[in-house]
Amino acid sequence: MSVTISSVEHARKLARRRLPPAVFHYIEGGKENERTVRANELAFGRVLFDPHLGEAIKRAETKVKVLGREIAMPVVIAPTGFIRIVHKDAEPGAARAAHAAGIPIAISHLSGAPARDICAQNDDTWFQIYMINGREGVKASIELARAAGCRVLVLTIDLSAITPFDRISRALPSKADLANAIAFLPEVWDRPGWLLALLAGGLTMNCPNAPPSPDGGAMAVGDVGKLLTATPPTWDDVAWIRKQWDGPLLIKGVMRVADARRALECGADGISVSNHGGKVIDGVPAAVSVLPEIAEAVADKIDVLLDGGVRRGADVVRACALGAKAVLIGRPYLWGLAAGGEAGVASVLRLFQRGVAATLSAIGCPSIQALDRSFLRPLPDRTIWNDAPTVTRFD
Numbered sequence: 001m002s003v004t005i006s007s008v009e010h011a012r013k014l015a016r017r018r019l020p021p022a023v024f025h026y027i028e029g030g031k032e033n034e035r036t037v038r039a040n041e042l043a044f045g046r047v048l049f050d051p052h053l054g055e056a057i058k059r060a061e062t063k064v065k066v067l068g069r070e071i072a073m074p075v076v077i078a079p080t081g082f083i084r085i086v087h088k089d090a091e092p093g094a095a096r097a098a099h100a101a102g103i104p105i106a107i108s109h110l111s112g113a114p115a116r117d118i119c120a121q122n123d124d125t126w127f128q129i130y131m132i133n134g135r136e137g138v139k140a141s142i143e144l145a146r147a148a149g150c151r152v153l154v155l156t157i158d159l160s161a162i163t164p165f166d167r168i169s170r171a172l173p174s175k176a177d178l179a180n181a182i183a184f185l186p187e188v189w190d191r192p193g194w195l196l197a198l199l200a201g202g203l204t205m206n207c208p209n210a211p212p213s214p215d216g217g218a219m220a221v222g223d224v225g226k227l228l229t230a231t232p233p234t235w236d237d238v239a240w241i242r243k244q245w246d247g248p249l250l251i252k253g254v255m256r257v258a259d260a261r262r263a264l265e266c267g268a269d270g271i272s273v274s275n276h277g278g279k280v281i282d283g284v285p286a287a288v289s290v291l292p293e294i295a296e297a298v299a300d301k302i303d304v305l306l307d308g309g310v311r312r313g314a315d316v317v318r319a320c321a322l323g324a325k326a327v328l329i330g331r332p333y334l335w336g337l338a339a340g341g342e343a344g345v346a347s348v349l350r351l352f353q354r355g356v357a358a359t360l361s362a363i364g365c366p367s368i369q370a371l372d373r374s375f376l377r378p379l380p381d382r383t384i385w386n387d388a389p390t391v392t393r394f395d
Contacts, residue, residue, distance in 0.1 A: 050374070
């Protein structure tokens with residue numbers, strides 16, 4: 001499917017038109033009033049550039065080494081669960097687009113395609129896990145990731161409870177049956193293209209990379225969801241996981257200097273400064289607002305990544321100037337996927353590539369590696385970082 005996407009916001013608008021409301025809100029939404037969701041994005045606007053003039057940078061270098069491998073730009077596709085409801089191309093299509101762009105894809109424990117099939121499309125696939133079924137379940141997941149050929153293990157550590165959504169939206173069905181089909185009909189009657197594409201891909205709603213169900217088959221999406229918070233990880237679990245996995249280990253969900261240091265002590269190779277895109281709890285700071293202090297504390301010993309609110313190449317440059325090695329993007333690539341499948345993801349990634357290179361040239365910086373805070377104006381006071389509107393607009 002050919003698609004022309006002029007900006008990430010354009011991709012969002014296309015996704016809004018093409019997806020059933022419940023699916024769009026699944027991508028777009030956050031918890032409660034969504035103050036953290038908005039703060040994640042707004043905080044980037046408070047990081048101002050201080051261009052170095054007279055440098056005449058014609059072609060800036062965007063390559064960077066992240067967790068032991070050089071990638072084309074400091075961008076990684078973030079793990080997001082069961083994205084076949086967004087577009088039939090799903091994880092394999094996103095993996096192909098990422099491979100063409102020269103960047104990794106991190107896949108969710110709850111992805112709808114087998115990890116081995118995704119790794120076949122991108123040899124830099126990262127595998128994200130939760131502590132589903134405790135250490136026994138994690139051990140099985142690690143073995144699956146290793147056998148599939150995943151290069152990096154990502155442990156998401158910030159999900160220990162489920163807090164409410166305020167958005168008015170019909171819950172997504174957890175299984176495909178007649179009752180759910182009838183209940184979901186008001187969402188899809190005017191989105192026949194989406195429905196036909198979903199039907200063409202099959203109605204199986206299982207998680208082939210999660211621990212198997214008691215009968216030995218793939219666990220259903222609804223059943224896995226109930227287990228996500230049953231056994232939240234401890235730092236002892238992180239140290240144990242480090243011993244089970246001999247490749248790079250990234251801890252995702254770090255928002256405090258003390259926790260960054262604990263991750264380092266447990267043997268992690270990297271951390272992602274992340275508040276889960278505002279999807280775990282509302283009222284925590286914007287991820288980029290805590291990045292500088294965390295990077296200052298541990299970036300010389302561990303790779304620091306950022307996840308949350310990144311919407312354009314200039315945001316990537318801001319994050320890297322503040323100490324991040326790279327960023328993870330979730331909503332932008334999902335909007336691209338909704339807009340045009342694999343081609344839509346590829347289009348969004350090209351926007352990021354051009355945006356990173358153009359911003360580097362505009363501020364007089366020859367490469368990602370040369371970035372530092374000298375290319376930024378003094379940072380705002382911490383009380384201003386997270387000043388987001390309190391009125392939620394679910395437009």
